[in-house]
Amino acid sequence: MKGLRAFERGGADLLRRDALRLVAASCAVLALASCAGATVRVLPWLLEPRLPLAVTLPFARSLLLFACEASVVVGWPLGWCLAAARLVERGEARVLALLGESPSTTALRLVVQGLGLAALLASLALLGGRDASAPGRVVQELLDEGEAACARAPAREVHLVPLVGATWVCVPGERPRLVGRPPFAGALTFSAAAADVSPDLTAFRLRDARLAARGGEWTVSVRVRSLVLRGMAPFTRASGLPPWLRALVLAAAAWASAYLGVRGSLGARAPRYATLHAVVLGVVGPLLALFIVRQLETRAAPAPAFVLAPLLAACGSLATLRLLARLPREAPAGTR
Numbered sequence: 001m002k003g004l005r006a007f008e009r010g011g012a013d014l015l016r017r018d019a020l021r022l023v024a025a026s027c028a029v030l031a032l033a034s035c036a037g038a039t040v041r042v043l044p045w046l047l048e049p050r051l052p053l054a055v056t057l058p059f060a061r062s063l064l065l066f067a068c069e070a071s072v073v074v075g076w077p078l079g080w081c082l083a084a085a086r087l088v089e090r091g092e093a094r095v096l097a098l099l100g101e102s103p104s105t106t107a108l109r110l111v112v113q114g115l116g117l118a119a120l121l122a123s124l125a126l127l128g129g130r131d132a133s134a135p136g137r138v139v140q141e142l143l144d145e146g147e148a149a150c151a152r153a154p155a156r157e158v159h160l161v162p163l164v165g166a167t168w169v170c171v172p173g174e175r176p177r178l179v180g181r182p183p184f185a186g187a188l189t190f191s192a193a194a195a196d197v198s199p200d201l202t203a204f205r206l207r208d209a210r211l212a213a214r215g216g217e218w219t220v221s222v223r224v225r226s227l228v229l230r231g232m233a234p235f236t237r238a239s240g241l242p243p244w245l246r247a248l249v250l251a252a253a254a255w256a257s258a259y260l261g262v263r264g265s266l267g268a269r270a271p272r273y274a275t276l277h278a279v280v281l282g283v284v285g286p287l288l289a290l291f292i293v294r295q296l297e298t299r300a301a302p303a304p305a306f307v308l309a310p311l312l313a314a315c316g317s318l319a320t321l322r323l324l325a326r327l328p329r330e331a332p333a334g335t336r
Helices: 002-046 053-089 092-098 103-108 111-133 135-151 243-266 271-298 303-325
Strands: 157-161 166-170 177-180 188-192 194-197 203-215 218-230
Touching: 002 053, 002 111, 053 092, 053 103, 053 111, 053 135, 053 157, 053 243, 053 271, 092 103, 103 243, 111 135, 111 243, 135 157, 135 166, 135 194, 188 218, 243 271, 243 303, 271 303
Parallel strands: none
Antiparallel strands: 157 166, 166 177, 177 188, 188 203, 194 203, 203 218
């Protein structure tokens, strides 16, 4: 009996070590791939000579946060499933089953590790959720960084502001001015000494603004102390999901997918294909959750609607498990 208990403890320790190592490896690979994609998106800005590097940093930071968040959402369940698959391939999962330990009990041995991973994911989701729920903060940082770089310019220069469609005009000894065209009025140009962006990107407030409108041979110029423009940035929408709820939703989706994936991987019908079985189980639920969250964010869905993400992630994992369970069992050795 003591020998059996020692085997159970040894198998559990091995599962935890494998799970932690494979989660770290999966997250690292996915993070590298995601960061490479984010770099490709920012690359045109990095190569733009009229765009100082400091101006691109707020947007690059936001992209990197979302890349790391997605890598943990997918890498956590994938790593756990791969660790369970190794237990199956070595035959230890079958021995644990013969000792009366169910796949659910084996999966629960990873609870402590899961709490740490959930805390990590929640932290990333909280940081990324601030930008998702208030994208105007990122745009405001782009404007502020551009103005600061313009003020330091030693000669007359122009600095582009990404996403806004405006340019800082830099003249030594004078205050920088922001120049651009509202998207709703092609014949109208504006310049301003400063700009404040609302957190949800619905309004731009220009201070010390000058407007010029051309119509044929006539040009009309107006100067106002303050001007509010709406509809300036149609490139994104503020998420209706508060950062704390985003953290809870993504952590719940990843946890449900990881737990169900481990249970399913331990019950793989064909040990020879246990790794492939684990990969499929590990990625379906998390990818479905990320897709649902993204679709709800772009449609400005109310916060309660995001509960669908962990529910559908769990349903996706269960449906995948049912499909994989229909695969034929591997024939015992020595039979035809």
